[in-house]
Amino acid sequence: MAKIQAIRGMNDILPEQTPKWQYLEDTVRRVLQSYGYSEIRMPIVEQTELFKRSIGEVTDIVEKEMYTFEDRNGDSLTLRPEGTACCVRAAEQNGLLFNQTQKLWYCGPMFRHERPQKGRYRQFNQIGVECFGMQGPDIDAEMIIMTARFWTALGLLDNVTLQINSLGTSEARAEYKTALVTYLSGNLDALDDDSKKRLETNPLRILDSKNEGTQRVLDNAPDFSDYLDAESKEHFEKLLGLLDASGVGYEVNSRLVRGLDYYSKTVFEWVTSDLGAQGTVCAGGRYDGLVEQLGGKPTPGVGFAMGVERLILMLESLAKIPAEVNNSADIFIVAVGEGTQIEAFQLAEILRNEFLSLRVVTHCGGGSFKSQMKKADKSGAPVALIIGENEIKNKTVIVKPLRDLSQVEGLSDVNRHQVETPIRDVLDTIEGYLA
Ligand code: ATP
Ligand code: MG
Numbered sequence: 001m002a003k004i005q006a007i008r009g010m011n012d013i014l015p016e017q018t019p020k021w022q023y024l025e026d027t028v029r030r031v032l033q034s035y036g037y038s039e040i041r042m043p044i045v046e047q048t049e050l051f052k053r054s055i056g057e058v059t060d061i062v063e064k065e066m067y068t069f070e071d072r073n074g075d076s077l078t079l080r081p082e083g084t085a086c087c088v089r090a091a092e093q094n095g096l097l098f099n100q101t102q103k104l105w106y107c108g109p110m111f112r113h114e115r116p117q118k119g120r121y122r123q124f125n126q127i128g129v130e131c132f133g134m135q136g137p138d139i140d141a142e143m144i145i146m147t148a149r150f151w152t153a154l155g156l157l158d159n160v161t162l163q164i165n166s167l168g169t170s171e172a173r174a175e176y177k178t179a180l181v182t183y184l185s186g187n188l189d190a191l192d193d194d195s196k197k198r199l200e201t202n203p204l205r206i207l208d209s210k211n212e213g214t215q216r217v218l219d220n221a222p223d224f225s226d227y228l229d230a231e232s233k234e235h236f237e238k239l240l241g242l243l244d245a246s247g248v249g250y251e252v253n254s255r256l257v258r259g260l261d262y263y264s265k266t267v268f269e270w271v272t273s274d275l276g277a278q279g280t281v282c283a284g285g286r287y288d289g290l291v292e293q294l295g296g297k298p299t300p301g302v303g304f305a306m307g308v309e310r311l312i313l314m315l316e317s318l319a320k321i322p323a324e325v326n327n328s329a330d331i332f333i334v335a336v337g338e339g340t341q342i343e344a345f346q347l348a349e350i351l352r353n354e355f356l357s358l359r360v361v362t363h364c365g366g367g368s369f370k371s372q373m374k375k376a377d378k379s380g381a382p383v384a385l386i387i388g389e390n391e392i393k394n395k396t397v398i399v400k401p402l403r404d405l406s407q408v409e410g411l412s413d414v415n416r417h418q419v420e421t422p423i424r425d426v427l428d429t430i431e432g433y434l435a
Contacts, residue, residue, distance in 0.1 A: 007122065009113075009116035009123065010121065021308070021312065023322070024312060032146070038104055039105055040091075042080075042108075043086070044109065044111075045077050045078070046077070046085070046089065047075065047077060048066070048078040051078055051085055054085035055260050055262065059202065059205075059259055059260055061259065065114055066111075067122075080110055082126070083128040084130060084290070088132075092291060092294065097132055097133065097291060097296060103129075104130050104131070104132075105129045106127070109125050110125070117277075119309065119310045119313055124307060124308070125308035126306060126308065127306050129303050129304055131301065131303060132300070134300060134302070135288075136266070137266070138242065141242035143284070144162065145246050154311070154315065156272075156320060159318060160272050160282075162248065162268060163256050163270075164243075164251070164252055164256070164266070165224070165254055165256040166232050166235070166265050166266055167224075167257065167264055168227065168228045168232040168233075169229050169231070169232055170264065170289065176222065180221060180222055181199060183220075183221050184199055184206065184217065187217045190216070191206070191211075192209060192213060192214050194211070204257045206218070208255075223254050224255075225254045235265055235266070239266060250268075256268075262287040262290040263287055265285070265286040266285050268283070268284060269282065275314060275317075280307075281307055282305070284303050286300070287303070288300045288301065326380065328359070328380025329359045329379040330360065330382070330383075331358060331359075331383055332361050332402070333347060333348055333360070333362045334363055334373060334384050334385070334386045334387070335362070335363060335372075336388050337392075340387045343387050344363070347397065347426065348362045350427070369386075369388075376402060381402055382401065382402055382433065382434070383399060383401055385426070386398040386399075386400055391420070394420075395422060395423050397423050398421075399419050399421055399429055399433060400418040
């Protein structure tokens, strides 16, 4: 029978990869914790209407990327393509926005029907942050400073740059849109087909076009910064001042618009040149109108999301994953002969009680001494504990180094060799080997 395959663009994360994911997630979580942000967990499926109303009908996501289906009740549901709309929905529904501010984060899979390629998948993971009830620009700045700390903690700061822009109020955008459309309509022939279509549906997105001809036309297009309203301008300048004072470098990019309709004022992206075309690793901005647009009281919001897969690719290609990030065991227990398995289990439990962070692996599945020792070697553990029938009789255990310990610092000479130790002394003995 033909074997069933995973869906294209949806990947298994295999055991060899998961330590890297845990390392990334733990690092980011620690930073979020240190800024006082709280985790929220939302469902993966929402009503289709939520995304249509928030992301915008004429965006790439809603027009062609959503996984939308009818459930058995005939309701139109969608696998979430992003987290902001879900988070707004959850915060509003649960009263988290009533007379209070929130600093929230979440982490999990998102779904978009895109063409799969390196750094672009149909199921991918984001770590996202959303803050509510704060006008900024202090909170905008804090968020960006926090993202900079992520990169420092991960060793990526030298490989990313911050692009930032202000999209102003919707009135300022509307005025700019008119000017842009007028200008581009005069240069219609030089635009690519996609941009021609967008001229009618979502002209600001043309600024995003990767097409060279279109880019050349855009070089002389009206500049958004000339249309920015006074309030947004002040907000933006204060934000940049806070970033300057914090030593976070940035490039103001007045063509940065982002692909979702709900942004206002601040937008930003952290980009890298280390991933080819999929260079944005973190992106976000302010969305002061969104809560109201989804039926809540007017509430300012600002947030960002980062692509976990892209960050893992970066960590790998720049060799920034610490050596200790792996699945290696610390102690491997070999048991051969009558009655040895129960001793092995008991010993393992004692070790786990004592050394909470050690990975203690007990061999299961039987087999000869030789085959068990092979597994012990493969486990990556520096020491094996061996229990045979003799050791049970003598109430001892053999502690055997599995790699050459002659060069390891901090070990006493006796701990460089195999010893037989009374079982009651095993904790002390082991400690000697794990120096
Ligand atoms: P892109 O321009 O690369 O399509 P986007 O603007 O659609 O990105 P956002 O919706 O802002 O992306 O999502 C935030 C981050 O999530 C992106 O910067 C990226 O790191 C990641 N991301 C988005 N889409 C994908 C995908 N299909 N596969 C993997 N990561 C993704
Ligand atoms: Mg996209």
